[in-house]
Amino acid sequence: MDIHFIPAFTDNYIYAVTADAACWIIDPGTAEPVLRWIQQHRCPPTAILCTHHHADHVGGVAALAAQFKIPVYGANTRIPALTHPLEEGKYDIDGLPVTIMELPGHTRDHLAFRVDHHLFCGDTLFAAGCGRLFEGTPAQMLHSLDRLAALPQATQVYCAHEYTLSNLRFARHLEPDHPLLRDRQQQAERQILAGQPTLPSTIGLERASNPFLRVREPSVIAAAQAHDPGVPNDPLSIFTALRSWKDRFQ
Ligand SMILES: [Zn+2]
Incomplete structure (x- = not known):
């Protein structure tokens, strides 16, 4: 199985996942770069998978x-041209x-979507960050992130945006002395300068350095309470304060 990055807009990643009988397009926010990729790789798509309904994920x-007359998989009819609604559980799509x-x-x-040890998590978990809360509650997001954090450490994390450097600036503001965050920032800066994605990350790396997965760590609790005195130190209150x-962080 191969995973290809198709950059779109200013900071979106559309993914093409190819295997024997599969060529999936995940979160095509726009068709044009996908059509170029299909032509270059001579790889007609077999399915479209969408993590959620936002325009920058479904516009194409x-x-x-x-x-291409192919099926469209997603949660519900908020996904355009949906043919296969999905629920929590295990599926077989194109033999995968x-x-x-x-x-x-x-x-x-x-x-x-998890395939083997690859995770496509849309706008839920980002490298060193997490998605904004547009419709859900902090409690729902924390539960979702905790579920991702419980996946095997080696799981490769493919996020839908290149937000890593911005997220690392915030994470380092919270934990300026965390050596792993300094290393991540240096590596991400090198990758961006070279025109490369900073992804995939891994669940292990996120557990060790992503503040939104570390709301039970004393250093993260202390930073949240220093910024926002009076925040209780339970995980949900810390997560809500950090998010x-x-x-508002510049
Ligand atoms: Zn979104």
Whole structure:
């Protein structure tokens, strides 16, 4: 199985996943770069999978589905041209076993796809960060992130945006002395300068350095309480405080 990055807009990644009988397009926010990729790789798509309904993830779905006459998988009819609604559970798509996780928070019906040790998590988990809460509650998002954090450490994490450097600036503001964050920032800066994605990450790396997966760590609790005195030190209160701080962080 091969995973290809198709950059789109300013910071989206559309993914093409290829295997024997499969060529999936995940979260095609726009058709044009996908069509270019298909032509270059001579790889007609077999299915479209969508993590959630935001326009920068589904804007190209209808055109691609119509042109290639392929099924569209997603949570529900908020996904354009949907043919196969998905729920939490195990599926076989084009001969590949896929585990679907329902992860509300960024939206109320956000999905992640796991194939083997690869995770496509849309706008739920980012490298060193997490998605904004558009429809879900902090409690839902924290539960979704905790479920991802419980996956095997070696799981490769493919996020839908290149937000790593911005997220690392916030993470280092919280934990300036965390050596892993310094290393991650240096590596991400090198990758961006070289025009490369900073992804995939791994669940192990995120557990060790992503503040939104570390709301039970004394250093992260202390940073949240220093910024926002009076925040109780339970995980949900810390997560809620961090998420709203990050929304305003420059
Ligand atoms: Zn989104």
